[in-house]
Each structure stands twice: as structure tokens, then as C-alpha cells.
Amino acid sequence: MNLKLIDYIPSNTNIDVINATKNLYTNSKVSISYQRGDLERFLTISGIVTENNKGYQSQIIYKKASNELKGLCNCPHWKDLPFCHHSLCLLEYYLQQKINEDLIQNFTPEHFFSHLVLNNKWSVHYFVNP
Numbered sequence: 001m002n003l004k005l006i007d008y009i010p011s012n013t014n015i016d017v018i019n020a021t022k023n024l025y026t027n028s029k030v031s032i033s034y035q036r037g038d039l040e041r042f043l044t045i046s047g048i049v050t051e052n053n054k055g056y057q058s059q060i061i062y063k064k065a066s067n068e069l070k071g072l073c074n075c076p077h078w079k080d081l082p083f084c085h086h087s088l089c090l091l092e093y094y095l096q097q098k099i100n101e102d103l104i105q106n107f108t109p110e111h112f113f114s115h116l117v118l119n120n121k122w123s124v125h126y127f128v129n130p
């Protein structure tokens with residue numbers, strides 16, 4: 001299964017929104033209030049994403065059949081866009097949880113290290129120059 005955010009957002013999405021999402025995921029608090037389904041069919045996640053001490057009520061819906069991604073949010077950015085960085089942050093949070101679950105379920109040293117190399121540039125550097 002693809003667990004990268006970029007695989008689920010339309011290719012014409014503004015790069016600023018993607019960068020803002022990554023930044024938000026790293027620096028903010030995400031609190032999931034509702035989650036149902038999965039990326040194989042239909043996924044919906046609602047929650048509160050805190051940015052600069054302000055909480056935004058946000059939701060993301062993904063439909064695999066139509067490859068459709070829709071966000072809802074009470075922030076000022078959302079109204080001009082199909083989704084904002086808060087709603088995408090919920091998806092990124094879900095993807096990161098899945099990556100962690102995968103790591104735990106399929107734990108073998110080989111899998112663990114190949115995962116690190118694939119997902120962390122710093123690790124690649126570390127293995128090349130120990």
C-alpha cells in the first residue's frame with residue numbers, strides 16, 4: 001500500500017499546501033475525534049489540528065473508486081481550495097500511524113533497516129558513513 005501523502009493528492013495541488021502540511025504535521029498537535037474506513041475503499045477522518053495555539057475543526061474524505069480527496073475546515077484558507085493544510089494534516093497523521101503499525105507488525109531487522117533507509121535521508125547518510 002502506498003503510504004505517502006503525495007500519492008493521494010491531485011498532481012495540480014499547490015506545493016505550498018503540501019509543504020505547509022508537512023510543517024504542520026511536524027509542529028502541531030493533531031487530535032482525532034472520528035475515523036472510519038481505509039484507503040482501500042473510503043476513508044473519513046475528523047479531528048482538531050492545532051496551529052499557533054488555535055485549534056481548527058477539520059475533516060478529510062478519500063474515495064478510492066473516484067480517487068477523490070475532499071477537505072472540510074473552519075479555517076480561512078479552506079474556502080478557496082478543495083482542502084487546506086489542516087485537513088491534509090489529518091491524512092498525513094493517518095499515513096504515519098499506518099507506517100508505524102507496518103513497522104511493528106512486520107518487524108524483522110531487514111525490514112526495519114530497509115524502511116529507515118527508504119524513509120529517512122539521515123539514515124542513508126548514516127549507513128553510508130557510519
Ligand SMILES: [Zn+2]
Pocket residue numbers: 056058073074075076077078084085086087
Ligand atoms: Zn484548515
